[in-house]
Every structure is written in C-alpha cells, then in structure tokens.
Amino acid sequence: MTPPTDDIDSGCPLLFGRVLDGNGGGRIIEWAEAQKWVPAGPNEVIWLHVCRTEPGVQQWLEEGLGIPESTAELLTSDATRPRAFRDGETLVATLRGINFNPGAEPEDMISMQLWSDGRRLITLRRHALQTPREVLAMIDRGVGPPDAGATITLLAEMLITRMSQAIVDMNSVLDELEDDDPDEHAEAMLKRISTIRRNCLGLKRHMAPQHEALELISRDAPSWFEDDDRREIAESIARLRRYLDDIDISKESALVLQDELRARSLASSEHATYMLTIVAGIFLPLSFLTGLLGINVGGVPGLDDPDAFWQVAGLCALLFVALIVVFRRLRWL
Template identity: 75%
Template sequence: MQDAAQLTDSQNSETPLLFGRVLDGRGGGRPVTWDQVQNWQPDAPGEVLWLHVCRIQPGVQDWLENSFAIPEPTAELLVSDNTRPRAFAEGNALIATLRGINFNPGAEPEDMISMQLWCDGARLITLRRHPLQTPREVLANIDRGTGPVDAGATITMLAELMIARMNQSIVDMNEVIDLLEDEDPEDNPEGMLKRISTIRRNCLALQRHMSPQHEALEHISRDSPPWFEDHDRREIAESIARLRRYLDDIDISKESAVVLQDELRARSLASSEHATYMLTVVAGVFLPLSFLTGLLGINVGGMPGTDDPEAFWRVVVLCAAVLAGLLILFRRLRWL
C-alpha cells in the first residue's frame, strides 16, 4: 500500500494533488484523480472526499477559492508559512494547523512539519509543504479497509498519529539520558555536557512547538461544527490527554538533563578547586624555602659560610628541617 501511495505522488507530480480518496463510510475508499475532484459530488450517502495537497504548488490558493468557495483570508492562511498550531470554525467548516515531528532524513527531532486542513464535513483538504508520514499512515489504513469512516474520524486519526509520533522522540531522549547517567563523567566530561545541552535544546524546542497544539486541539473539541460528532470529540479529548502527558514527560526529561548537567559541572568545579587548593598548599610549603634560599643566595659581602666547605650541607639540612616542620604544621591544621 505504501508503494501505491508513493506511485500516486509520482503520477500527480505536475499537479498539487499528492493523493485523493473518496471514503466509502466503511473504512475503505477509492482513489480519485485531479480531474475528477474538480466537480466532485458524492455518489452515495456518507461518502467523503479527502485530498492531500502540496501547498507550495502554483495556483493552490486560487483553486481553494474557486473550487471550494473558501474565503480569500482563509485560503491564504492554508497556503502560508504561518505554521503555529491553531484551529477555528468558519461557518460549517473547520480550519486547523497542526504540527508533527520531522522524521525525514537529516532532520533533527526539534524540526517540525506543519499540516493545514480545511473540512466542511463532506470534503477534507490537508495541505503540507514537506513530506509528512502521518497522512500516509491514514491512507494505508484506508486502502486496507480499516481507515476512518468519515471526515471527523479522519481528522481525529491524523491528530492522534501526529501526537503518537512524539513518543518515539521522547523515548529516544530518555534513553540517552539513562546512558549518560551510567557513564563515568571522568571519561569524557566535555562530550557528555555537549550531549546534555543538545537534549535540553531538543526538549525546549519540542515544548515550544507542541504546547500551542494543545490549545488547537482544545479548540477543535470545543468549537467544531455539528458534523464533528461526539465520539470524535471524545477521541480528540484522548489525544489532548496524551499530548499533556507527553509535555509532562518532556518537562521530566528536561529536568533530568538539568540535574545531570549540574552534577557534571559541580564535579568539574570540585576538581578545579581541588587542583587550585593543592597548588596553594605547595606554594605555601615552598615559600619559606624560597625565601631562605633567596636570602642565602644574595651576592653581598659578609655572607656566612662562604669559606666553610660544609656550609652547603648545613643549609640543605636546615631546608629539610623547615620542610618537615611545615608538613607537620599543615597536617595538624588539616590542610593536607
């Protein structure tokens, strides 16, 4: 089924349509071409037209305005790069912008892909700029005959799958944190701090991008037109609860990363302070010896022992005695 979906994209590469299905109301659907959707009318009660469109193709906004009588400001919103999640009702139509995790090759977890949608209960249009896997999953279910039965169920399934995909990114970040907690900080502290900083940035980005989606889903549940049925609202409520749990998990991951980062920095600071302390102790030990040798090394007349061949060894014994006395004193002061 996935290969068939990709083939549909290839066949419609010269048109905005990525794929289209007419839902039969029983979980299945039949494909439709770009020419067939222009004047589409349901052949049987309960049929719903779902079109997945690339919004950056030329003429998409005019097509929305002329073929679906969508007001110009709304059509402009559907094809714009304003991707902040939102949802509102306009007459009998529902308009929404949702975000999903970007799992395309080379993408970072915090990279998000937006999907705009417009639906009047009988026709559903989803629009995207970059490839998005969620609509493909729903399409595969439809082609297997286990997909949504109406427009409301399609919207709820899209939202549910988008939110469910967040879980993998959160699990991956938690696994990295667990591995970092088990590692020895002395092995590669700089590398560990770099990975922790990356996790914190990912958590902040996910939280910043996905928190508005919580509000958008609540608007869908609360303000949708009558064709969005009660069971659809319950499904959206479940998605909202799941998203809230995921946002809480992101908070926990972020706090865990902060604790681990603080612990590494505390260890690094303690190690640096210990090195500074030891240097201070060494300087304290050798300062009197340096003063003594410096005093005896001045090149002026009258220095004692200049004519005594045993004077050097007396100075060595004196320095050793001073060193031993300083070590005993530092030991009693608990400096060593």
C-alpha cells in the same frame, strides 16, 4: 498495492486523493476528477492531500471550493503556529508533527493545515510528513477512518503519538549519560545534554499551542464532528498533556545532570588549584631561604665552610617537615 509516496507530479499539487466509502476503505481519485467531484452517496467523503507550495493552490481553494480568501491565505501561508477555528459548518486547523525526515532534529516541526466541511477534507503540507501516509495506508487496507471527522481525529492522534518516540529517545540518551564516566567524556556529555535541553524547549514551544487547538476542536467542532470523534480528541488531548509533562521531566533531568557535571568539573578544578596553593605555600619559605643564601654579596654565612651546603640542606628539610606539621594542624592537608 503500491505503497503511498509523498512525491508530486510536475504542475499537479495533489500528493494523493481518496474517496472514503464510509466503511474504512476508499478508492483512488486523480486531480482532474477531484476538482469536479460530487458525492455519489450519503457516506462518500473525499480526502485530498495537497502540497501547498505548488502554484495555483490558493486559487483552487478560493474558486474550486469556495473558501474565503483570508482562510485560503492561512491554509497556504507559512504561519504554522498550531491553531483551530470553526467557520460555520467548516473546520480549519493547523497542526504540527515531529520531523522524522533524514538529518532533522526533533524540534524541527512540520506543519499540516486542514480544512473540512464534513464531505470534503483537504490537508496541506510543505515538507514531507509521515502521518498522512500512514493513515492512507490504513484506508488502502480497508481499516481506515470512515469519514472526515474520524480522519481528522486519527491524524491528530497519530501526530501526538509520534511525539512519544522522540521523548523515549531523549530519555534513553539521558539514561546512557547517567551511566557514562563523566571524568572521561565530560565535554561530549555536556554537548549532548545541551542538545536534549534544546530539543525539549523546541517540542514544548511548538506542541503547547497544539494542546489549545485540539481543545477548541473538541469544544467547538461543527455538527458533522460526531461524539465519538470528540471523545477521541479528548483522549488525544490528555495524551498530549502527559507528553508535555514528560518533556518537562526530561528537561529537568537534563538540567540536573548538567549541573552535576559542571559541579564535578568545578570541584576538580578547585581541588587542583588548592593543591597548587599548598605546594606553593610549602616551597615559598624554602625558596626564600635558598634565594637569600644565594645572593652574590659578601658576608653570606658558610661561604668558606665545606660543610655549609649540608647544613643548609638539613635546615631546608627541617623547615619542610615543620611546614607539613603546621599545615596538618591547620587542617589544610
């Protein structure tokens, strides 16, 4: 079977559609048939994955599915903060996943809106998202979810599971930075650490509301949402909570490493300044003496003495040794 793609035909908002048979499989359904679909059996459920930016999507939601205007606007809007609510026997939610598209950063989250009444499941997205395509591949192999509740649960679970890869990648970078030589790559290391901290903040800011949305689904889902689905959602919530804790740990580790690098850089700078101060303290009296003897006025001692130079040089050497001794006794050296 052809691998699922996320491409759309011009003028058709449907990315893919399947009619679930209740046993883990499903048949392909096209856009024309999907708009007039009615269940042929008690276990049939239709799942349509739609590009919400295509023209006519909101109108289809309102007129074709009977979704209230305010809900249809939410499903097609750019208000992508994770949330969920129940409207009678329908469930509406907005979830977010990691953006693994080329050139994207982990904190560039992708949103996915969903609406379901138990017999129909509509998921909507703006940018390509890998999770729905993975679930679709499972259905095409006959090992997918049997109904709408299980599909929603699996989508939420896989969105959360993909977070672990981003966290593992960040921790791997932190481990590499801890083993790197800060004296040679301090500036590059600080830049990478700042990127990790920014990613951690972005993940925490986007995923923390998803925790609340999943809790609402688990607590207040419609009756067609089975007990097994609620338990799976509870497991996903627990996993998300652990990931959020891991993000906090990664952020603190990055902060500790960043502070250590900055402290080492500051200590190196302070040591250089200290050594320059010591050198200046040693040579300042010598410079004063030689400058005093070099003034171009009458009466300078030794002006006519051929041995005066060596006498001054010896005096400077004695003064240099005396200053070294004094500095050592003061523990400046």
